[in-house]
Amino acid sequence: MLRYAAHLPLSGIGKAGLLRIRDAHIAMVGIGGLGCAAAQYLVSSGIGKLTLCDYDTVTESNLSRQILYRATDLGQLKTNAAINSLQNLNPETELHSITGRMHDENMQSLFPDCDLVIDASDNYGTRLAVNRSCLELGIPWIMASCIRMEGQLMLLRPDLPEQACYRCAYGEAPDALEDCPGAGIFAPVAGIAGASAAHFALAYLAGMQAPEGLHLFDATNWEWRSLKIPKNPNCQDCSNL
């Protein structure tokens, strides 16, 4: 417990919150810039079990913002390099990985064992698949993304049927966040978005009141905006559940 002593005096966490965090399992889809930052805080804060999902290998252009990886990791699978780094950070966390692209089938087998899913992938298709799987299974998840100087976050609660799903919020709009490397990403913005995702996750697991709605961060003007997202009664993903 000494490792987490700074969390003990915080109202909303305390010993009971630390134990809930210790007993929780999170699946994280994507361990790029955002996922690396989020995973670091989850593991350093004592998450009990974390399953990392990614198909990619570490390249030189990742190193500016994907802070779990070192120059010696070039060419290694991100899942392996991330686990090595995170296990040194906190040997108490149980770390697992799925190396490969995430699709409906492996989501349906992994997610039921999880208390929370974090989507830190870089594409709309994966986020929609996470949305569908979490809706079917009733599992809360965090959508977190970043591009250029902007970040977006939303805690989605399929276990609360009156709340909007990801497709309610985004509909059929093409995803401007699809190509991070092409559009550019400021390294600290990936860190801010990742640390924010970890904050949402740990606060939710500890039992704190989680911020509702879609949260947009604009680092150029240093502004946060929060939008209430109404449930779409005709949403093709959540209206028939």
Ligand SMILES: [Zn+2]
């Ligand atoms: Zn919906």
